[in-house]
Amino acid sequence: MLMQEGASVAFQPVGAYVSPIILQLWLIPALPVLASGIIALLKQAKRKTAASLAIGSLSISLLLSVAAFIHVISAWSIGWAAETIHPHGAYPHREVFIITWIQFGATNVDLGWILDPLSAVMLVMVSFVGSLIFIYSIGYMEHDENYTRFFCFMSLFAGSMLGVVIANSVLLLFMCWELVGLTSYLLIGYWYQKPTAAAAAKKAFLTTRVGDVFFLLGMVWLYSQTGTLLFYKGGAGALEPAALSGLLAQHAGLGLTAAGAIGLLIFAGAAGKSGQFPLHVWLPDAMEGPTPVSALIHAATMVAAGVYLIARVYPLMAAGPCACGSTTALIVVTWVGAFTAVFAALIAVAQNDIKRILAYSTISQLGYMMAGLGMGGTAVGMFHLITHAFFKALLFLGAGSVIHGCCEEQDIRRMGGLWSKMPWTFGTYAIGMLALCGFPLLFSGFWSKDGILEAAQHWTVARTPFYMLVFGALLTAFYMTRQVAFVFFGARRGNEPAHESPRVMTAPLAILAFFAMALGLIGTPAWPWFRAFLDGRAVGFDWHGFMEPGLLALMATSMVVVFIGLSLGLWLYGGKSPAPEEPDALERLAPMPWGWLRDRLYVDELYGATVIAFYGWWARVADWLDRCAWGGAVTGVAWAFRGWARFNRFLDTNWVDGAFDKSCEELASGGGLLSRVQNGRVQTYLRILAAAVVGLVAILIWSSRA
Amino acid sequence: MTPLTSYLLVAALLFSIGLAGALTRRNAILVLIGIELMLNAANLNLIAFWRYGPHPEALTGMMFAIFSIAVAAAEAAVGLGLVIQIHRHAHTTDLDRMNRMRG
Amino acid sequence: MSFVFYVLAALTLAGALAAVTLKNTVHCALALTVAFAGLALLYLDLDAQFAGFAQILVYIGAVAILIVFAILLTKGSETPKEGVYSKNSFAGLVIAAGVFAVLGWAVIESAKVLPNETAAPSVTVLQIGNALMGRYVLPLEIVALLLTAALIGAVIVAMHEKGGAR
Numbered sequence: 001m002l003m004q005e006g007a008s009v010a011f012q013p014v015g016a017y018v019s020p021i022i023l024q025l026w027l028i029p030a031l032p033v034l035a036s037g038i039i040a041l042l043k044q045a046k047r048k049t050a051a052s053l054a055i056g057s058l059s060i061s062l063l064l065s066v067a068a069f070i071h072v073i074s075a076w077s078i079g080w081a082a083e084t085i086h087p088h089g090a091y092p093h094r095e096v097f098i099i100t101w102i103q104f105g106a107t108n109v110d111l112g113w114i115l116d117p118l119s120a121v122m123l124v125m126v127s128f129v130g131s132l133i134f135i136y137s138i139g140y141m142e143h144d145e146n147y148t149r150f151f152c153f154m155s156l157f158a159g160s161m162l163g164v165v166i167a168n169s170v171l172l173l174f175m176c177w178e179l180v181g182l183t184s185y186l187l188i189g190y191w192y193q194k195p196t197a198a199a200a201a202k203k204a205f206l207t208t209r210v211g212d213v214f215f216l217l218g219m220v221w222l223y224s225q226t227g228t229l230l231f232y233k234g235g236a237g238a239l240e241p242a243a244l245s246g247l248l249a250q251h252a253g254l255g256l257t258a259a260g261a262i263g264l265l266i267f268a269g270a271a272g273k274s275g276q277f278p279l280h281v282w283l284p285d286a287m288e289g290p291t292p293v294s295a296l297i298h299a300a301t302m303v304a305a306g307v308y309l310i311a312r313v314y315p316l317m318a319a320g321p322c323a324c325g326s327t328t329a330l331i332v333v334t335w336v337g338a339f340t341a342v343f344a345a346l347i348a349v350a351q352n353d354i355k356r357i358l359a360y361s362t363i364s365q366l367g368y369m370m371a372g373l374g375m376g377g378t379a380v381g382m383f384h385l386i387t388h389a390f391f392k393a394l395l396f397l398g399a400g401s402v403i404h405g406c407c408e409e410q411d412i413r414r415m416g417g418l419w420s421k422m423p424w425t426f427g428t429y430a431i432g433m434l435a436l437c438g439f440p441l442l443f444s445g446f447w448s449k450d451g452i453l454e455a456a457q458h459w460t461v462a463r464t465p466f467y468m469l470v471f472g473a474l475l476t477a478f479y480m481t482r483q484v485a486f487v488f489f490g491a492r493r494g495n496e497p498a499h500e501s502p503r504v505m506t507a508p509l510a511i512l513a514f515f516a517m518a519l520g521l522i523g524t525p526a527w528p529w530f531r532a533f534l535d536g537r538a539v540g541f542d543w544h545g546f547m548e549p550g551l552l553a554l555m556a557t558s559m560v561v562v563f564i565g566l567s568l569g570l571w572l573y574g575g576k577s578p579a580p581e582e583p584d585a586l587e588r589l590a591p592m593p594w595g596w597l598r599d600r601l602y603v604d605e606l607y608g609a610t611v612i613a614f615y616g617w618w619a620r621v622a623d624w625l626d627r628c629a630w631g632g633a634v635t636g637v638a639w640a641f642r643g644w645a646r647f648n649r650f651l652d653t654n655w656v657d658g659a660f661d662k663s664c665e666e667l668a669s670g671g672g673l674l675s676r677v678q679n680g681r682v683q684t685y686l687r688i689l690a691a692a693v694v695g696l697v698a699i700l701i702w703s704s705r706a
Numbered sequence: 707m708t709p710l711t712s713y714l715l716v717a718a719l720l721f722s723i724g725l726a727g728a729l730t731r732r733n734a735i736l737v738l739i740g741i742e743l744m745l746n747a748a749n750l751n752l753i754a755f756w757r758y759g760p761h762p763e764a765l766t767g768m769m770f771a772i773f774s775i776a777v778a779a780a781e782a783a784v785g786l787g788l789v790i791q792i793h794r795h796a797h798t799t800d801l802d803r804m805n806r807m808r809g
Numbered sequence: 810m811s812f813v814f815y816v817l818a819a820l821t822l823a824g825a826l827a828a829v830t831l832k833n834t835v836h837c838a839l840a841l842t843v844a845f846a847g848l849a850l851l852y853l854d855l856d857a858q859f860a861g862f863a864q865i866l867v868y869i870g871a872v873a874i875l876i877v878f879a880i881l882l883t884k885g886s887e888t889p890k891e892g893v894y895s896k897n898s899f900a901g902l903v904i905a906a907g908v909f910a911v912l913g914w915a916v917i918e919s920a921k922v923l924p925n926e927t928a929a930p931s932v933t934v935l936q937i938g939n940a941l942m943g944r945y946v947l948p949l950e951i952v953a954l955l956l957t958a959a960l961i962g963a964v965i966v967a968m969h970e971k972g973g974a975r
Contacts, residue, residue, distance in 0.1 A: 056931060065892045531938075681895075683895055683901065684897075686901075687897075687900055687901050687904050690901075690904045690905070690907075690908055691904045691907070693908065694904065694907040694908050694910075694911050697912070697915065698914075699913050701911070701914060701915050705918065
């Protein structure tokens with residue numbers, strides 16, 4: 001069943017036009033999965049084949065994604081041209097393709113995919129950043145012997161992530177969601193011989209599982225209420241007005257409607273995947289995996305899947321706004337996001353591992369995205385997601401280049417003075433760092449973060465998230481400056497000489513750096529191309545976009561905040577290169593808070609004391625039950641059986657066999673008795689014969705007498 | 707007691723005597739003698755029935771008896787030949803000793 | 810019944826009794842001959858002349874002689890040590906008595922239905938001959954075959970082993 005819907009009123013297709021793009025959209029995730037399957041069958045020695053298959057399939061997916069993107073743009077511009085007739089409409093172009101997978105009587109289990117601006121832009125981002133990271137991995141994983149296994153898992157991940165992006169059916173989304181979690185587990189635990197890596201993989205899987213349980217509950221509830229698994233289905237989908245009004249009419253207790261409750265459950269799942277507090281604990285440990293994995297999965301794409309999910313089900317989250325102007329679900333999303341942003345940024349200040357700083361930075365930025373979604377809608381959150389993907393991937397790949405160049409050293413206190421030794425890495429890393437901090441004007445991070453701050457400023461419910469986010473921006477600038485100062489400036493504190501990475505690694509860095517700067521252009525207030533594209537509205541270049549009330553003041557505020565952060569960082573850390581044993585500059589100023597921040601605010605310890613301790617106790621109880629109770633029962637049953645078997649054997653040997661043997665003996669002796677008749681003497685036989693004749697004739701005569 | 711009945715009784719008695727001889731004597735030849743007596747008793751029966759039965763002119767009984775005599779002669783010859791051969795083998799004609807074919 | 814019949818019957822039965830009870834086997838054979846003779850005379854009494862003469866010829870003339878030969882060839886004239894009666898001979902006697910009882914009973918029971926006395930038939934040898942060649946030619950031929958087979962069989966059976974008996 002194919003639908004094309006949602007262009008403006010003037011552009012109603014007569015008869016359904018089936019674009020070939022939507023029919024073949026499934027190829028985009030299928031090709032990397034297929035490549036992964038083929039690589040799984042290859043021998044370990046076939047490294048080039050594995051790499052070419054992975055990169056080749058993802059490149060083809062990239063081309064197809066770009067084609068889909070262009071198709072959506074052209075449909076949008078056609079619709080936009082007709083917008084002049086209806087200037088107030090906002091109809092994002094949307095094409096869906098639905099397959100009925102299983103049918104139980106009247107109910108269907110449907111799968112399907114969707115092509116709209118949201119999925120188009122996400123497809124291009126995932127496949128592009130993924131391709132660049134794959135190319136980078138050729139250089140980074142050069143010396144690893146499980147090269148083919150790496151590309152197999154990465155390819156599988158890429159396919160599943162693309163599957164999450166195009167899913168129109170919540171079931172298909174969940175299946176790909178779980179696959180993404182699985183591949184994340186496999187890749188975090190890539191070096192499974194290391195106990196820390198194996199533990200980190202398990203932690204990641206279990207923590208996201210907690211979120212996934214809630215997601216599953218929400219999904220099942222949604223299906224039972226709306227009767228369909230599809231998001232969009234020509235008016236009958238779960239995110240379409242008819243279903244949403246039905247959900248709003250239901251009350252779920254605690255003052256929530258069904259829509260709100262389902263939205264919160266789905267947010268719980270997204271919080272697990274996107275590392276929101278309190279399910280963030282797995283992300284820093286996930287840095288045990290190889291750096292390309294951290295870049296692709298834990299910076300750019302998988303962790304963004306949670307944000308993407310919220311953006312996808314945004315109509316559900318935003319249904320039925322209360323008097324305050326927002327819905328309960330979105331308010332919760334905003335608060336959790338804002339809190340996570342500040343929480344993670346604080347912890348990042350006191351970390352010493354180059355990747356862990358970036359991990360906490362990622363958690364913080366994900367908080368920003370969630371807050372942006374909650375306060376400003378899909379366009380605001382998604383723009384930050386896209387820009388963050390590029391500069392965070394850039395930062396991780398740069399960190400990988402640094403680690404590679406410093407011969408696997410990861411502690412920033414043992415680095416330093418690398419700006420001259422690794423110029424390309426330094427240059428691109430600096431661009432990424434400035435983009436993350438939100439350095440004004442030239443860098444995309446500035447425009448995307450400003451979009452969030454603007455939405456926060458105009459949020460009708462409360463002002464506190466705005467202040468929290470501003471403080472978070474300050475902290476971001478501060479800890480990034482600390483990191484760059486420790487890594488690239490000052491004296492060289494490491495043991496081995498550093499060297500620049502090969503071009504196969506620095507080229508993707510350069511490309512990402514370019515996009516980290518250029519993407520800002522599509523999100524400026526003067527030309528809000530991205531926002532208009534997602535919403536399906538018309539857009540034009542207009543300097544008056546900057547004249548919105550309070551916008552310039554906000555831009556100035558964020559600029560000032562960034563500069564304060566940068567200068568604080570430079571003041572404390574610039575030019576100095578403390579030895580690893582010395583206490584940190586900030587630590588000297590405030591040792592106790594530093595200690596708390598360095599120990600990650602004790603969240604892991606809290607979990608260890610409560611959840612994990614309980615689980616250990618429960619496991620012991622279950623073990624006792626299993627061994628003593630059930631085991632005892634089983635042993636008892638086995639004993640009963642053995643006894644019964646022995647009893648049966650006794651019966652069989654003595655009674656049954658005995659009876660049988662006895663009867664055989666009797667038979668034999670009877671036969672012996674009978675055979676005595678045959679004594680070999682003729683006269684005996686004759687006598688018997690004559691006696692028989694006597695008897696027979698007597699009977700004959702007797703019977704004939706009557 | 708019609709004549710027929712008396713002849714029949716005589717024949718029956720003869721038959722029993724012959725049977726007694728066949729069943730009680732030790733020597734194989736005496737068993738054969740008993741058998742000959744039995745056959746003769748049967749012949750007597752036949753002739754008696756022929757004489758006192760209907761249609762004696764059909765000669766059925768007489769013919770039967772004659773053939774019986776002939777066959778009895780043949781049988782006696784063969785039987786005695788067998789007894790002689792057994793005597794050569796086992797050096798005895800004692801029937802009680804000839805019990806090798808026993809069960 | 811006539812006096813002749815009783816005499817002849819007594820003779821026959823006495824001879825038969827002697828044949829089965831005497832100790833000496835040769836005496837038994839001779840007693841058997843007397844019995845045969847008695848029977849032949851009974852046949853004559855029954856107007857079955859041909860049968861009577863055939864009886865004399867075949868039985869007395871051939872069978873009895875044969876028996877005597879056999880007795881002599883098997884050293885039957887010697888009395889065995891254990892006696893002439895076999896083991897459990899009393900059982901045989903009882904059985905024979907049973908047989909006589911049953912047969913006698915049958916005869917007496919059927920006495921009412923037995924046919925009456927008819928006139929004595931006159932049977933000529935010509936008639937017998939005609940019957941043999943006419944109605945009973947098949948049995949005749951078969952008996953001839955039988956006699957031939959018996960002849961050959963007796964010879965073979967009684968041949969000495971060294972002479973190539975099969």
